[in-house]
Amino acid sequence: MSFLSEPVGLSHFLAVGAFLFVTGVVCMATKRNALGILMGIELVLNGSIVNFVGFASPYFREENLGLDGHMIALFVIVLAAAEAAVALAIALNFYNNHATIDVDRADELKG
Amino acid sequence: MTPLLAATGEAAINWHTVMFYVISLCACGFAVIVAMTNNIVRMAFALIVSLAATSGLLFLAGAYFVGAIQLMIYVGGTVVLLIFGVMLTAQKAFVTMQTKASDWILGLLVGGTLLAVLVQLVFLIPQWQSSDYQSNMDAELIAFAKELTSQQARGDEITEEQRRKLELMAAKASEGMPQRTGEIGLALLGVRADKIENEETGLAGYLLPFEIISVHLLVVLVGAAFLARAKRHHHGDDQR
Numbered sequence: 001m002s003f004l005s006e007p008v009g010l011s012h013f014l015a016v017g018a019f020l021f022v023t024g025v026v027c028m029a030t031k032r033n034a035l036g037i038l039m040g041i042e043l044v045l046n047g048s049i050v051n052f053v054g055f056a057s058p059y060f061r062e063e064n065l066g067l068d069g070h071m072i073a074l075f076v077i078v079l080a081a082a083e084a085a086v087a088l089a090i091a092l093n094f095y096n097n098h099a100t101i102d103v104d105r106a107d108e109l110k111g
Numbered sequence: 112m113t114p115l116l117a118a119t120g121e122a123a124i125n126w127h128t129v130m131f132y133v134i135s136l137c138a139c140g141f142a143v144i145v146a147m148t149n150n151i152v153r154m155a156f157a158l159i160v161s162l163a164a165t166s167g168l169l170f171l172a173g174a175y176f177v178g179a180i181q182l183m184i185y186v187g188g189t190v191v192l193l194i195f196g197v198m199l200t201a202q203k204a205f206v207t208m209q210t211k212a213s214d215w216i217l218g219l220l221v222g223g224t225l226l227a228v229l230v231q232l233v234f235l236i237p238q239w240q241s242s243d244y245q246s247n248m249d250a251e252l253i254a255f256a257k258e259l260t261s262q263q264a265r266g267d268e269i270t271e272e273q274r275r276k277l278e279l280m281a282a283k284a285s286e287g288m289p290q291r292t293g294e295i296g297l298a299l300l301g302v303r304a305d306k307i308e309n310e311e312t313g314l315a316g317y318l319l320p321f322e323i324i325s326v327h328l329l330v331v332l333v334g335a336a337f338l339a340r341a342k343r344h345h346h347g348d349d350q351r
Contacts, residue, residue: 004124007246008131010239013172016135018229020142020165022222027146029218032208035151035196039158042189043142046165049181057172061238067294067305071317073169073177074295077184078324082331084189088196089338095200102208 010061013054021047034091034101038084045080049073131171138164149207155194162186176292252280 024043031037054060056069095101141161145154162185169178234240255277259269294304301318 004128004132006128007125007241008128009241011234011236012131012135013168014233014239015230016139016168018226018233019139020161022226022229023139023142023146025225026218026222029221030146030210030214032210033151033205035193035200036154036208038193038196039145039154042158042185042193043145043161046162046185049177050165050168053169053172053174053177056174059173067298067303070174070177070295071298071320073174074180075320075324077177077180078328081184081189081192082328084192085335086331086338088192089335091196092199092339101200101205 010054010057013057013060014051017047017050017054019047020044020050032102032104034094034103034106035088037103038087038091041083041087042080045076049076052076127171131168134164134167134171137161138168149209151197151206151208152201155190155197158193159186159190162190176295248280252277255280 021044024040024045024047027040027043028037029040031040052065052069052073056065056067056073058064058066091101094106098105138161141157141164144157145161148154148157163182166178166181166186169181259273259277263269297304298316299318299321301316303316
């Protein structure tokens with residue numbers, strides 16, 4: 001149980017961020033439901049927030065991003081909220097017009 | 112001697128590490144559930160748990176304000192918005208929508224490769240691998256306490272200033288980071304309180320990005336309301 005008595009480093013934190021990112025990418029790639037893709041995007045943004053805050057934390061490194069990392073994380077959160085609102089509106093519009101939210105059938109612009 | 116100094120002697124279980132492993136297991140596990148399940152309602156629930164656990168991670172990294180904002184805006188706002196979307200489009204055919212096996216194989220292949228590369232990269236850099244913050248703080252505190260005891264042994268009084276410094280260092284060693292809420296508020300108004308000694312960068316705040324993102328949020332909400340206004344004509348009947 002020696003790994004429980006050592007303090008975690010930045011690497012562990014970044015590994016969690018990378019895992020969330022990859023899970024989000026897989027979710028975006030494999031879901032056919034438009035809202036499922038939105039949830040994948042949320043996971044990707046969350047991974048980026050974890051990374052920014054990890055780099056900003058004075059707990060892990062002597063020369064850290066400090067306040068800058070926190071600010072960027074806050075901006076990412078606000079952007080995620082805005083993105084969710086617009087994407088949800090588009091998904092609802094698509095559902096109203098086509099009676100489906102299957103993204104495989106969103107091929108109206110096909111050449 | 113504070114009880115903290117006595118406790119640093121033996122190799123005890125680091126509860127910060129334990130909490131990190133528990134919370135990150137929660138976040139990653141529920142993220143996997145989000146990616147793997149086909150039921151959109153279960154996905155939404157797992158997403159809530161995963162995001163809440165991520166806010167716990169932010170608290171562990173000392174970003175208290177960002178963690179609180181994550182809980183309020185992400186978990187309390189964005190996910191509720193998503194759940195509204197799920198409920199508004201919840202027809203039986205769309206609740207469990209199957210993915211093709213070839214899509215799964217391709218996605219997992221690409222994702223696994225990306226994860227392998229990223230994790231290798233993350234553990235490659237030696238400066239990132241360990242945290243010496245706690246041990247540095249403890250060593251500093253022990254040195255200062257030793258200095259004070261030797262001063263006391265020489266017969267000098269401990270001044271009020273030194274006593275306050277000792278308390279401050281003990282708090283820093285046991286709690287970690289200072290709160291940054293006020294600094295964040297000032298930075299949004301264009302003043303960097305943490306860099307105020309440095310004349311050139313003292314005013315390099317985030318006023319412009321704050322304004323841009325505020326106007327952006329307003330425009331986006333108006334646009335979303337415009338896009339999502341009720342207008343149904345997929346049954347052929349014109350309701351307006």
